[in-house]
Amino acid sequence: MLTVRDFGFNEFFFLLTGLWWTIGLSLVAFAGGVPGGLAIALARVANGPLRRYFAKGVIELFQGTPLLMQLFLVYFGLGLLGFELSPWTAAAIAFTLHASAFLGEIWRGCIEAVPKGQTEAATALALSYWTRMRYVILPQAFRISLPATVGFFVQLIKGTSLAAIIGFTELARAGQIISNATWQPLLVYTVVGAIYFALCWPLSRYSKHLESKYALADR
Amino acid sequence: MTYQFDFGVVLRNYPILLEGTWLTIRLSITAMVLGLLIALAMVLARRSRFWGVSAISLAYVEIVRNTPFLVQIFLLYFGLPTLGIRMSPNTAAVIALSINVGAYATEIIRGGVESISKGQIEAGLAIGLRPLQVFRYVIFKPAMRAIYPALTSQFILIMLTSSVVASISANELTYVAQSLETMTFRSFEIYFVVTIVYLILTFLLSRIFDFLYGYLFSYPTR
Numbered sequence: 386m387l388t389v390r391d392f393g394f395n396e397f398f399f400l401l402t403g404l405w406w407t408i409g410l411s412l413v414a415f416a417g418g419v420p421g422g423l424a425i426a427l428a429r430v431a432n433g434p435l436r437r438y439f440a441k442g443v444i445e446l447f448q449g450t451p452l453l454m455q456l457f458l459v460y461f462g463l464g465l466l467g468f469e470l471s472p473w474t475a476a477a478i479a480f481t482l483h484a485s486a487f488l489g490e491i492w493r494g495c496i497e498a499v500p501k502g503q504t505e506a507a508t509a510l511a512l513s514y515w516t517r518m519r520y521v522i523l524p525q526a527f528r529i530s531l532p533a534t535v536g537f538f539v540q541l542i543k544g545t546s547l548a549a550i551i552g553f554t555e556l557a558r559a560g561q562i563i564s565n566a567t568w569q570p571l572l573v574y575t576v577v578g579a580i581y582f583a584l585c586w587p588l589s590r591y592s593k594h595l596e597s598k599y600a601l602a603d604r
Numbered sequence: 605m606t607y608q609f610d611f612g613v614v615l616r617n618y619p620i621l622l623e624g625t626w627l628t629i630r631l632s633i634t635a636m637v638l639g640l641l642i643a644l645a646m647v648l649a650r651r652s653r654f655w656g657v658s659a660i661s662l663a664y665v666e667i668v669r670n671t672p673f674l675v676q677i678f679l680l681y682f683g684l685p686t687l688g689i690r691m692s693p694n695t696a697a698v699i700a701l702s703i704n705v706g707a708y709a710t711e712i713i714r715g716g717v718e719s720i721s722k723g724q725i726e727a728g729l730a731i732g733l734r735p736l737q738v739f740r741y742v743i744f745k746p747a748m749r750a751i752y753p754a755l756t757s758q759f760i761l762i763m764l765t766s767s768v769v770a771s772i773s774a775n776e777l778t779y780v781a782q783s784l785e786t787m788t789f790r791s792f793e794i795y796f797v798v799t800i801v802y803l804i805l806t807f808l809l810s811r812i813f814d815f816l817y818g819y820l821f822s823y824p825t826r
Contacts, residue, residue, distance in 0.1 A: 453767045454799040
């Protein structure tokens with residue numbers, strides 16, 4: 386006999402397990418995206434045209450294609466190269482690359498927003514490239530970048546829901562499973578949506594708060 | 605490595621890929637138009653004197669922008685039939701995309717309207733422009749100029765997001781790719797080609813939008 390489960394505490398707990406993987410995937414992608422994004426941003430504002438064009442190409446490739454395709458290409462592409470990838474590894478790699486490209490573009494803008502006089506002054510003081518970046522440019526760019534970076538993190542959390550499509554059991558996939566088991570899609574997806582909202586909304590608010598705080602400070 | 609790439613399978617199926625591409629374009633344009641209408645209504649609602657009306661507008665924008673599109677479309681396509689509302693995958697896709705782009709466009713348009721200061725409108729009236737001229741030259745054109753870049757990149761974004769509607773089997777480009785994959789098992793080749801198609805679409809769209817910007821909004825240089 387076919388038995389249909391009710392949406393009870395166990396089902397909700399299963400969704401929370403999914404939430405844990407959503408958070409994990411977002412954090413891994415963000416942690417990988419920080420060094421990747423910094424490298425791309427620095428290459429994008431470098432003097433060498435080769436590095437600049439390479440970084441520009443990477444950014445346009447990731448901004449011009451659907452996230453879902455990026456995920457598929459990593460998942461199936463690395464499989465062809467002989468790597469047996471679990472959906473978790475494929476998703477972690479794909480989202481790291483995605484985050485690197487987007488953070489690279491965000492941070493390029495922030496580095497360029499630091500007044501040019503700062504670079505000139507640092508060069509006049511005979512600071513080396515790395516000293517100039519480390520102590521003069523990046524600390525100022527960091528402050529400018531915070532609102533957009535937090536905003537991108539929200540995008541990333543929402544984006545990880547696509548990992549459900551390659552079969553990684555994060556929050557959205559957990560929702561699908563529970564929905565199929567309970568036959569209560571309306572209730573289940575509303576709860577799933579509410580959990581995402583509870584995760585993303587405070588971050589969005591924080592991003593807005595940072596934006597207005599710095600806008601006031603700069604006035 | 606023994607794998608032999610075979611792009612022939614993909615290229616031989618170009619008619620259905622073109623069909624999928626065409627549906628992707630149509631979905632995006634329809635969603636953008638409907639989304640802009642929703643956004644205009646929501647911008648007005650946000651400025652309403654009635655507390656409830658502006659609260660609805662605020663809730664709409666925050667809920668849509670802080671939940672994944674995949675969950676929104678699942679809720680619409682799998683959830684609503686519980687309430688007796690059934691739609692075809694393509695209809696659900698258009699509605700979900702419109703609701704999604706509407707929320708982002710609301711924020712963009714609101715920013716544009718707020719960028720016009722009251723002093724500018726008063727100045728326009730003071731130099732003897734008629735109210736309609738004030739609307740056209742002082743409010744509409746500068747506001748459009750201010751929001752045009754954000755709105756057009758939102759359009760490209762919704763075109764890319766539309767790939768997600770494949771998950772409810774709306775038969776646009778990504779769905780066509782997925783069904784070709786199950787028929788031929790040439791997953792990498794197919795997704796590679798389809799990714800290139802999306803890249804070309806993005807490139808063409810941004811060129812068209814750049815051209816239109818110069819045509820519509822450039823100030824006279826002298």
